[in-house]
Amino acid sequence: MSADSRLLPSYADLSIASPAERRSFNALVDALRDAQEAVTRSRPSESAARRAAALLSEAAELLGEGVPDSEQLAGRLWDEPGRAQALAPPLYIDDVDGTSARGRVTFSRFHAGVRTVHGGALPLVFDEIMGRLATTSGKPFARTAHLTIDYRAGVPVDTEVEVFARVKRVEGRKLFLSSELCLDGTVLTECQGLWVQIREDPR
Numbered sequence: 001m002s003a004d005s006r007l008l009p010s011y012a013d014l015s016i017a018s019p020a021e022r023r024s025f026n027a028l029v030d031a032l033r034d035a036q037e038a039v040t041r042s043r044p045s046e047s048a049a050r051r052a053a054a055l056l057s058e059a060a061e062l063l064g065e066g067v068p069d070s071e072q073l074a075g076r077l078w079d080e081p082g083r084a085q086a087l088a089p090p091l092y093i094d095d096v097d098g099t100s101a102r103g104r105v106t107f108s109r110f111h112a113g114v115r116t117v118h119g120g121a122l123p124l125v126f127d128e129i130m131g132r133l134a135t136t137s138g139k140p141f142a143r144t145a146h147l148t149i150d151y152r153a154g155v156p157v158d159t160e161v162e163v164f165a166r167v168k169r170v171e172g173r174k175l176f177l178s179s180e181l182c183l184d185g186t187v188l189t190e191c192q193g194l195w196v197q198i199r200e201d202p203r
């Protein structure tokens, strides 16, 4: 096994934390999301801003310098919405099999550009759902090689939207996927993606 492949994510990572540890870590990530959103929505007084900054700094200090990334929980709790990381909005994947996936997501003002969702935030969700589809059902681990996004209409914040993804075709190690984000049956954003499965003999 190469040094690189030891660091590849695996669904076996689900065993890295006890149920109690998973619950407490998820609560921490939820609180972080709440803090991101609260800061975005706020217009605090000078003293409230200073006090909130001090509390956030105290929390960061409490958590310390952290563990090596091979031991961290953030982003590795695959079956939790958002995988227990605050980069992307929490995506609820309701169905995923070898060929398609379906989920739901609600963007908030933290991910907003001007009134609608930021154009750079939408690929986060496509990468999540297509990444999950590309690697599920026993498929080898694959990395995102190419994404093309078409922004058809603005995506509203504070509104649950549906996300669909499917495998269009497979050519050797290459998986061609497509995905769309819909509201009330209307496609707001669509994405074409290429995932490439990692070589067994990385050069």
Ligand SMILES: CCCCCCCCCCCC(=O)SCCNC(=O)CCNC(=O)[C@H](O)C(C)(C)COP(=O)(O)OP(=O)(O)OC[C@H]1O[C@@H](n2cnc3c(N)ncnc32)[C@H](O)[C@@H]1OP(=O)(O)O
Binding pocket: 009, 010, 011, 078, 127, 128, 129, 131, 132, 135, 142, 143, 144, 145, 146, 172, 173, 174, 194, 196, 197, 198, 199
């Ligand atoms: C538990 C899990 C939970 C999973 C849940 C996880 C959800 C989140 C998922 C997040 C996933 C990510 O964001 S991953 C992070 C973002 N992505 C990356 O960092 C990838 C960086 N790039 C790479 O590592 C590499 O370029 C690879 C692995 C993509 C490809 O390298 P390689 O393996 O050496 O393959 P290579 O020979 O170059 O190419 C193989 C074939 O693919 C084609 N190809 C390669 N790149 C491209 C490209 N950009 N556009 C078109 N075609 C391309 C080549 O032409 C070739 O076609 P042909 O000649 O054979 O026809």
